[in-house]
Amino acid sequence: MTSNPHQQITTHLLTTKSLPVSPTWLTTFLASTTTSTSRTIPLSALTQTALFRILTSDIRDSLSTTNPSTLLPVDIFDPTIQERRLNGPIPLQVLDIEDIGTSLWSQVEAIERVERGEAIRGREIVRTVNVGEDSEAAAAENNNNNNAAGGGGGGGGGDSNGTHRLILQDAAGTRAVGLEFARVNGIGLGKLAIGAKVIVRDVTVARGLVMLTPESCVVLGGKIEGLDVQWREGRKERLLERINGGV
Structure with a gap:
């Protein structure tokens, strides 16, 4: 191992990942890495492990807040500022994601199809073997494709890559609302986990x-397991509350 892994890992993650x-x-x-093993770990492997840990951590703990240019303005929510540009790069973590291009009922139906172990193929409902969040994403996507192609009922209200609204948080804890102004690779229900990191x-x-x-946005990925599980388990209930409450 190099005599100064601290500096080399810091430099590498800053220059290659903007972290x-x-x-x-x-x-x-x-x-913790040194005490957990007696063997010498190559710097490249140590760096990759550090990156993985950061992507699965809360950036309020793992990232530095000393450089203001890597943080959101504290008045980010101010609606009186018509437009401004943030140079960055600014690392953020995802606290919530919403498909605003698909009706709430369609999203509930997609969740319920996953719960039943079903997915849509064309106009048919078929049984799926692997059930999970990817299945939900596929079910929602197929449902939206059907609505877009056939103009059928269900209120899909958009294509399968429908616009997403995100709640984002920087390393200092400041939150902001992100709107997918143009399709960003890696952003989507079933693709982007809660706690995922974006730059x-x-x-x-x-x-x-x-x-x-x-x-302007690059998805690094990752997930904060506890937050992601909590978000997924409560998503159907939140959607139903919005439908019933008209929010």
């Missing part, structure tokens, strides 16, 4: 909304 690692977090990570740079904020585009 300003917290020195305190990294010190703790290196100490925004040269992004436009219009009246408090962060406008996400392929040019």
Whole structure:
């Protein structure tokens, strides 16, 4: 192992992933890695492990907040500011994702098909073997394709890649609403887990909304397991509450 893995890992993750690692977090990570094994770990493997840990961590713990340019403005929600651009790069984690291009009922129906172990193929409902969040995404996508192609009922209200609305959070805990202004690879129900990390740079904020585009947003992935499980388990109930309450 190099004599200074701390500096090399910090530099590598900052230059290749735009992740300003917290020195305190990294010190703790290196100490735990060193004491957990007696063998020498190659720097490349150590760096990849650090990246994995960050992608599955709360960035309020794992990333540094010393550089203001890597954080959201504290007044990000201010609707009186018509437009501004954030240079970044700013690492963020996903706290919520919503498909606003698909009706609430269609989303509930997609969840219920997954619960029954069913998916849609064309106009037929077929049994699926592997049931999970990917199945839900596929069911919703097929349902939306049918609505778009056939103009049928169900109120799909958009194509299978329908616009998404995200709640995002930076390393200092500041939250913002992100709107998929143009389709971004990796953003979608069943694709993007809660706690996933994204990097925004040269992004436009219009009246408090962060406008996400392929040019301004890169999905790094990851997941905070506890938050993701909690979000998925409560999603159907939240959708039904909005339907019944008209929210």
